[in-house]
Amino acid sequence: xxxxxxxxxxxxxxxxxxxxxxxxxxxxxxxxxxxxxxxxxxxxxxxxxxxxxxxxxxxxxxxxxxxxxxxxxxxxxxxxxxxxxxxxxxxxxxxxxxxxxxxxxxxxxxxxxxxxxxxxxxxxxxxxxxxxxxxxxxxxxxxxxxxxxxxxxxxxxxxxxxxxxxxxxxxxxxxxxxxxxxxxxxxxxxxxxxxxxxxxxxxxxxxxxxxxxxxxxxxxxxxxxxxxxxxxxxxxxxxxxxxxxxxxxxxxxxxxxxxxxxxxxxxxxxxxxxxxxxxxxxxxxxxxxxxxxxxxxxxxxxxxxxxxxxxxxxxxx
Amino acid sequence: xxxxxxxxxxxxxxxxxxxxxxxxxxxxxxxxxxxxxxxxxxxxxxxxxxxxxxxxxxxxxxxxxxxxxxxxxxxxxxxxxxxxxxxxxxxxxxxxxxxxxxxxxxxxxxxxxxxxxxxxxxxxxxxxxxxxxxxxxxxxxxxx
Numbered sequence: 373x374x375x376x377x378x379x380x381x382x383x384x385x386x387x388x389x390x391x392x393x394x395x396x397x398x399x400x401x402x403x404x405x406x407x408x409x410x411x412x413x414x415x416x417x418x419x420x421x422x423x424x425x426x427x428x429x430x431x432x433x434x435x436x437x438x439x440x441x442x443x444x445x446x447x448x449x450x451x452x453x454x455x456x457x458x459x460x461x462x463x464x465x466x467x468x469x470x471x472x473x474x475x476x477x478x479x480x481x482x483x484x485x486x487x488x489x490x491x492x493x494x495x496x497x498x499x500x501x502x503x504x505x506x507x508x509x510x511x512x513x514x515x516x517x518x519x520x521x522x523x524x525x526x527x528x529x530x531x532x533x534x535x536x537x538x539x540x541x542x543x544x545x546x547x548x549x550x551x552x553x554x555x556x557x558x559x560x561x562x563x564x565x566x567x568x569x570x571x572x573x574x575x576x577x578x579x580x581x582x583x584x585x586x587x588x589x590x591x592x593x594x595x596x597x598x599x600x601x602x603x604x605x606x607x608x609x610x611x612x613x614x615x616x617x618x619x620x621x622x623x624x625x626x627x628x629x630x631x632x633x634x635x636x637x638x639x640x641x642x643x644x645x646x647x648x649x650x651x652x653x654x655x656x657x658x659x660x661x662x663x664x665x666x667x668x669x670x671x672x673x674x675x676x677x678x679x680x681x682x683x684x685x686x687x688x689x
Numbered sequence: 690x691x692x693x694x695x696x697x698x699x700x701x702x703x704x705x706x707x708x709x710x711x712x713x714x715x716x717x718x719x720x721x722x723x724x725x726x727x728x729x730x731x732x733x734x735x736x737x738x739x740x741x742x743x744x745x746x747x748x749x750x751x752x753x754x755x756x757x758x759x760x761x762x763x764x765x766x767x768x769x770x771x772x773x774x775x776x777x778x779x780x781x782x783x784x785x786x787x788x789x790x791x792x793x794x795x796x797x798x799x800x801x802x803x804x805x806x807x808x809x810x811x812x813x814x815x816x817x818x819x820x821x822x823x824x825x826x827x828x829x830x831x832x833x
Contacts, residue, residue: 411743412733414750449747453754464787468718475711478703482710482798486810490817497824508753547809554701561701618714619817622791623824629781629788630827632765633754636780637746640729647722 411637414448419641421448422462426649431660432669434526435591435617436646437463439672442519445512446679450638452508452515456587457628458639460621463588465643466650467617479611481551484566484604488612489619491573492580492590496620499584500627506585509684515586516681522592523673526666529596537603540565543573553608566602575601583617584624591617706801710794717790725783732776740775766827792821 422440429436441459445452474480503511540550550565566572575597583590594613598604604612628634682688703711731737741749741761749757758765764772772778795818802811 408747411746414747415733450750451753451757454750457754461784461787465718465722468714468721468787468790471718472711472715475707475714476703478701478707482704482707483810486798486813486817490813490820493817493824494820497820504754552701619791619821622788623821625784625788626821626824626827628754629784630766630825631754632758632763634781634784635746635750636729636732636777636784637743638750639784640725640780643722643725644729 415637415641419645422642422645423649426646427653428669430650430653431665434669436466438588438592441587442676442680446676452511453633454635454638457634458642459587460625461639462642462646463617464621464625467614470614471618474611474615478553479607480615481608481612483549485612485616488576489616491576492620493623495577495580496584496624497627499581500624503585504631512680512684516677519673519677523670526670531599531606533606535603537565537567541567541569543569564605566604568601572597572602580620583620706798709797713794714790721783721786728779728783732780737776737779739777740772741777
């Protein structure tokens with residue numbers, strides 16, 4: 373059940389009764405003794421895992437966020453709340469790091485991104501609130517089903533480099549959603565506009581809710597909507613999508629931060645692992661066989677989707 | 690041919706406010722990530738003692754966030770600001786910078802669109818600032 377209450381007031385009340393570290397130790401002792409490995413084993417494993425994930429994500433041309441949440445949520449002992457918040461910060465960091473280059477080269481278009489971002493970021497707040505309010509098994513079932521759907525989307529969806537747009541529709545014309553970018557491979561400038569704008573905007577409500585609810589980067593959904601439905605050129609769609617994540621994930625990330633759902637011990641190794649992996653991935657890109665890597669990622673996604681789905685259904689603990 | 694290519698590249702240049710936004714993201718994201726690295730080293734090395742002892746984390750990270758907050762009495766909302774002397778909450782500075790950059794970028798865009806009398810985009814930017822500030826301020830919360 374969602375309710376709207378000022379978190380600030382709750383925080384002040386909690387600050388007044390904040391427990392000292394020794395009290396935390398006593399409280400956790402009451403939570404039960406853990407006979408598992410030393411505290412640093414899982415964060416170190418997470419760093420190594422996300423480093424490899426960062427390499428694979430670049431080689432397969434997917435955002436790290438979409439792989440991070442289901443895989444870490446399924447195979448690490450962390451609660452899905454902390455994984456989703458880390459997933460959002462991972463996707464946000466990647467988008468912020470890529471944003472400057474994409475904006476300066478005019479590949480990411482503010483005229484296309486700003487209205488879509490407003491819709492998706494507002495929806496992602498509600499998604500994050502729904503995700504935090506739902507029981508873990510329901511979130512895992514929905515996450516698993518979504519990830520399997522994404523894997524199938526990767527198999528069947530095709531992108532079009534320069535979609536045919538007969539002309540801007542009324543909404544795109546009124547908002548002057550169009551642009552021009554320099555295509556370095558041909559030395560030409562490419563002018564573009566979009567159509568089916570209203571339908572595209574509606575779909576971004578759904579994308580925003582899912583991004584916030586599952587802590588996924590939403591590039592897998594942004595690009596097909598911008599490219600195949602609205603008709604933006606592929607490069608503009610990919611770049612605008614990446615930039616969009618920096619806005620959409622910001623609003624959802626604040627919701628998790630404000631709820632105390634961000635554990636630096638999970639978030640920081642993940643961000644650093646994915647970033648370092650991405651740098652290595654970019655260097656390997658010239659030598660790798662992207663098609664083979666793409667198939668590996670699709671299989672990983674299927675596996676990553678099946679795991680939370682079965683966990684949520686209580687079949688695979 | 691070379692001149693034509695140069696003209697084409699110039700025609701496709703990004704508007705100044707877009708370049709400025711890009712520069713803000715560049716400086717901010719590098720600052721945020723460098724701070725994350727430094728504060729995380731201070732945290733895990735024990736140089737700055739954490740609020741929640743690291744040895745306790747394996748018992749806690751399996752819990753739902755709301756149960757974790759209830760049990761450990763960690764701060765929510767902006768309460769972390771008063772815990773910056775603790776190693777774990779020191780890491781929030783870098784995360785908050787990363788999560789705050791978009792708001793800063795939009796604050797730069799607003800005067801540019803207002804100056805250009807671009808009514809629709811001025812409103813979009815203004816509403817987005819309100820949405821992000823409300824999210825950052827923690828005005829809404831999930832209950833159970």
